[in-house]
Amino acid sequence: MSNPTLLTISGALRKGSHNRMLLAEAAQAFGPADVIEADLNLPLYDGDLEAAEGIPSSVQTLANQITNADAIVISAPEYNKGISGVLKNALDWVSRVEGMAFKDKPTVVIAASAGRTGGETAHFMTHSCLTQLQAHLLPGPSVLVAGAMNEFDADGRLTNEHYLHTLTIRMQALRAISGQ
Numbered sequence: 201m202s203n204p205t206l207l208t209i210s211g212a213l214r215k216g217s218h219n220r221m222l223l224a225e226a227a228q229a230f231g232p233a234d235v236i237e238a239d240l241n242l243p244l245y246d247g248d249l250e251a252a253e254g255i256p257s258s259v260q261t262l263a264n265q266i267t268n269a270d271a272i273v274i275s276a277p278e279y280n281k282g283i284s285g286v287l288k289n290a291l292d293w294v295s296r297v298e299g300m301a302f303k304d305k306p307t308v309v310i311a312a313s314a315g316r317t318g319g320e321t322a323h324f325m326t327h328s329c330l331t332q333l334q335a336h337l338l339p340g341p342s343v344l345v346a347g348a349m350n351e352f353d354a355d356g357r358l359t360n361e362h363y364l365h366t367l368t369i370r371m372q373a374l375r376a377i378s379g380q
Contacts, residue, residue, distance in 0.1 A: 204378050206233040207269035211287030211322070212277045213241060218312040218348035219275035221356040225364070226273045226310060226343075229371035236269070238262055238290075245292045259293040266294065266301035271308075271378035272335070273371070278313045278322035283329070287322075291329045302333040306377045308370050310343040312351075318344030338374055343367050 208223040227235045242258050243249065249256075255263075266272065277284050294301055309326045311319025323344060330337055343366050345351050351360050358364055 203232050203234050204270035204375070205268060206230050206235050207238055207265050207272045208235060209238040209240065209272065209274040209287075209290070210277075211240070211275060211284040211326070213286055216356075217277065218314075218345065218352060219277045221352050222310055222312045222343075222345060222348075222358065222367075223273060223275045224356065225358045226275070226308075226367055226371055229364075229368045230271070230273070230375055231371075236265055238265055240286050240290045242290055242293055245289055245296075250296060255293075255297055260297060262290060263294050263297040263299070263301040266305060267299065269305065271306045271374045273374065274307065274309045274326060274330075276309055276311045276319060276322040276326040278311065278315065278317075278319035281321045283322045283325040287326065288329065291333065295333055300334060302330060302335040304334065304336050306338060306374055307335040308338050308340075308374045310345075310367065310370070312345035312348040314347065314349055316346050318346035318348075320344055336377070338370070338377060340370055340373055341366050343370055
């Protein structure tokens with residue numbers, strides 16, 4: 201049997217972000233998979249741009265990655281008590297692509313934040329957006345890494361056993377529901 205395709209989506213563009221580190225840990229906990237990292241460096245959504253030029257190729261690529269993935273894990277950083285502009289922009293663009301890419305797609309949302317709530321508001325807002333897009337959001341314990349700058353070692357590995365345990369539970373559930 202071939203490996204499932206796991207799409208990781210970080211709401212942070214910065215290569216060294218804690219959310220990217222958390223996604224790396226999630227992919228490892230998911231187990232053997234063809235892991236694809238989405239690129240959210242997209243133009244800002246603009247209805248005039250869409251009307252004049254259609255869906256940008258980078259947005260179509262993202263929509264295709266979502267459609268072709270067996271499972272999706274999204275790490276949602278929290279900026280100013282909300283979802284990152286990068287992630288919201290990507291979701292807005294994908295909603296404009298024909299075919300409802302997220303529909304029934306097994307998806308888990310996780311978050312890492314410097315704050316003491318671990319990105320709880322961004323997590324909630326991301327869930328809200330994905331519900332509208334009809335993603336199949338897995339229920340279960342939230343993975344909200346608070347004080348993220350203290351929870352990863354110099355190699356970018358998550359050191360807190362509680363977070364690792366909860367992340368493993370979430371990723372095993374995602375793997376099971378993705379049919380793999």
